Amino acid sequence: MRTLRVWLWLFAWGMALAQPETRVYSVFMPPGDWFTHSGANYAFFPFFHHWNWYYGHVQRDGVVGIRTDYPRSGNGSVFFSTPTALAKSDIEFRFLDGQTYWGRLRDLEWLSYEWYRDGRSTVGAHIHLPLRIYVGNLDSQGRIRDLGYLIYELSMNGGGAVPVDTWVQEELAASNRRFWQNPINGGNFFDAQPLSVWQSEEGYQPRDGDRIGVRYNGDSVVCGVSVGAGTGWNGVFIGAVANIILRFRHGVQLHFNFEVRPAGDVNGDGQVDDTDLLWILMLFGTNCSAYCPYDLNRDGTVDDTDLLIVLTHFGTGG
Numbered sequence: 485m486r487t488l489r490v491w492l493w494l495f496a497w498g499m500a501l502a503q504p505e506t507r508v509y510s511v512f513m514p515p516g517d518w519f520t521h522s523g524a525n526y527a528f529f530p531f532f533h534h535w536n537w538y539y540g541h542v543q544r545d546g547v548v549g550i551r552t553d554y555p556r557s558g559n560g561s562v563f564f565s566t567p568t569a570l571a572k573s574d575i576e577f578r579f580l581d582g583q584t585y586w587g588r589l590r591d592l593e594w595l596s597y598e599w600y601r602d603g604r605s606t607v608g609a610h611i612h613l614p615l616r617i618y619v620g621n622l623d624s625q626g627r628i629r630d631l632g633y634l635i636y637e638l639s640m641n642g643g644g645a646v647p648v649d650t651w652v653q654e655e656l657a658a659s660n661r662r663f664w665q666n667p668i669n670g671g672n673f674f675d676a677q678p679l680s681v682w683q684s685e686e687g688y689q690p691r692d693g694d695r696i697g698v699r700y701n702g703d704s705v706v707c708g709v710s711v712g713a714g715t716g717w718n719g720v721f722i723g724a725v726a727n728i729i730l731r732f733r734h735g736v737q738l739h740f741n742f743e744v745r746p747a748g749d750v751n752g753d754g755q756v757d758d759t760d761l762l763w764i765l766m767l768f769g770t771n772c773s774a775y776c777p778y779d780l781n782r783d784g785t786v787d788d789t790d791l792l793i794v795l796t797h798f799g800t801g802g
C-alpha cells in the first residue's frame with residue numbers, strides 16, 4: 485500500500501512537471517534578442533510569431549530578450565538587464581481583446597517558474613525577478629475590468645539574500661505563497677496575502693494607504709503572466725527566467741519554455757524547412773527595418789545571403 489502511494493505521488497509529481505510545452509522562440513537567431521529602449525516612456529515589442537507575447541515596459545536602457553546567455557531546458561532563457569534604478573524591462577503574455585482568460589483564480593493550482601540572478605548584480609541582495617499574474621473581474625457582458633497584477637516576490641515570503649549564479653525553481657500556488665497587488669493605474673498595495681486568501685470567496689481588499697484598489701477573489705480571472713526587472717532597483721541587475729508553468733484545476737495547462745530560434749528559421753517555429761525557404765523567396769529583394777526576422781543577417785535587405793543561411797541550415801531544429 486505504501487509502495488502504491490509512493491508511486492501515485494511520483495505519478496502526480498510527474499504530471500505536474502510534464503505539462504504540454506510551448507516553446508516561445510526568440511525573434512532573432514543565436515545569440516538571440518536584445519530589446520532595449522533609452523526613453524523614459526515604455527516601449528512594447530510584440531512577437532509577430534507568438535501572438536500575445538510581448539517584450540514590454542522597456543525603458544531607460546533596460547534590456548530583455550530570449551538569449552543563449554543562460555541556457556535552460558534547451559538553448560535559451562529570457563535575459564534581463566537593468567543598469568540603473570530607473571530602468572525596466574518585462575516579458576509578458578496578455579490577451580488583448582479584453583475578454584479572453586485562462587481560468588478562474590480559485591482554480592489556479594500550480595504556478596511555477598525558474599529564475600537566475602547573476603552574481604555581477606549590485607542591487608539589494610534580496611532582489612530577484614518577481615512573477616506577476618494578470619487578474620481581472622468579469623462584468624455582466626463578460627468583459628474583463630479591474631485589470632491588475634498579483635505579484636510574487638521572495639522578499640514578502642521570508643526574504644533574505646537570494647542565491648546567485650544558480651537557477652532557482654519556485655512553486656507559488658500549491659505552496660500558497662504570498663502575493664501583493666498592483667491594480668493597473670491604482671497604486672501599489674504591499675500588504676501581501678497568501679494566494680489562498682486571494683482565491684477565497686471573500687477575496688481581499690487591500691488596506692494599505694489611501695488609494696484603495698479593487699477586490700480580487702476566487703471568481704477573478706487569470707488572463708496573463710509577466711516577469712520583469714526594475715524599477716526602483718538601486719544598482720545593476722542581470723538575470724534570467726525560464727519555464728513558466730501554470731495549471732488550472734480541470735482547465736488549461738501551460739508550460740512556456742523560452743528558446744532561441746535556430747539560424748535559418750524565418751517563421752519562428754523552431755525548424756528550418758520549406759516554409760522558411762518560401763518566406764525568403766517571397767520576400768526576396770525587399771528592404772527590412774531593424775525589427776525584421778526575415779532579414780536573417782540583419783543587413784537591411786532580404787537577399788542571397790539570407791537564402792544561403794536557410795539552405796545551409798535546412799532540415800535542422802525541431
Ligand SMILES: [Ca+2]
Pocket residue numbers: 748749750751752753754755756757759760
Ligand atoms: Ca521555420
Ligand SMILES: [Ca+2]
Pocket residue numbers: 779780781782783784785786787789790
Ligand atoms: Ca539580409
